[in-house]
Amino acid sequence: MKTEFTLLTLSENFPDEESCIRYFEKMRWGDEVISPYDSNSKVYKCGNGKYKCKNTGRYFDVKTGTAFANTKLPMQVWFYAMMLCLSHKRSISSCQLARDLGITQKTAWKMLHKIRQYMAMENNHTLSGEVEIDEAFVGGKNKNRHKDKKVEKCQGRSYKDKVPVFGILERGGKVIAKVVPNTQAKTIVPIIKEKVELGSVVYTDGWDYSGLHGKYVQRSVDHEKHFYGTTYVTDEGEIIVVSTNGIENVWSHFKRMIFGIYYHVSKKYMQRYIDEYIFRFNTRNYSDSQRFNLLLRNVA
Structure with missing residues (x-):
């Protein structure tokens, strides 16, 4: 064989x-x-x-x-x-x-x-080093809905009609992702503490997680101000890349899997489809x- x-x-x-x-x-x-x-x-x-x-x-x-x-x-x-x-x-x-x-x-x-x-x-690894965190909201777009099925004020970080998913990517390594009830710090921070080793560098998209102070190095970009990342060199010669492009690339491919193959996924089974994608990515x-x-x- x-x-x-x-x-x-x-x-x-x-x-x-x-x-x-x-x-x-x-x-x-x-x-x-x-x-x-x-x-x-x-x-x-x-x-x-x-x-x-x-x-x-x-x-x-x-x-x-x-x-x-x-x-x-x-x-x-x-x-x-x-x-x-x-x-x-x-x-x-x-x-x-x-x-x-x-x-x-x-x-x-x-x-x-x-x-x-x-x-x-x-979808159950412990990550370390430099990690990027971000949330995704999986669901249909209002512009594609019939007028009697549109949901008011559902854009941006609203998840009235979508499923919030939280992901953590280790740069150059693996990723984990979980369906979460909301994207509040009290929900997100315990997941980070469980899945990311202490002392790691955490890159976020502008949200300041106070629960990470003193335990992790936190660096952020601010997409609302059109700041998507920067690269600089420290006095010690270390190259620092501040961005969350890696985890956003993960979400981009995940949504293409949903839209291209499954078209629609119910909230009940969302975690299973996420597990499938994470298996493929890792x-x-x-x-x-x-x-x-x-x-x-x-x-x-």
């Missing part, structure tokens, strides 16, 4: 159900099968891919306790769904996935949400097969 594969060569690596199961077993257990009911128990191999836990007397297979458990779909279909989702630059809609795999849209929608649950593990330097294996390990 090739260690590097693409959507085109996926059928060569996983030509049948048995090959998918064996690959997932290797990913989950390595060389020794471990019972999900008692990790210290001896395990007996049975027929049809089943195993028996000696201490509990219960049967299981490699799918037990994972996203693949209790599904009527073959593992091969799940592998193709994951690869189709990951190989597209801005993801794939449930309607398109249903056509590609010959399944119903409802089934494809559920599969994609299952996959997103395991992408969320990549693995932007991975190959398709590396990204596929990372996601499969998360499932395992």
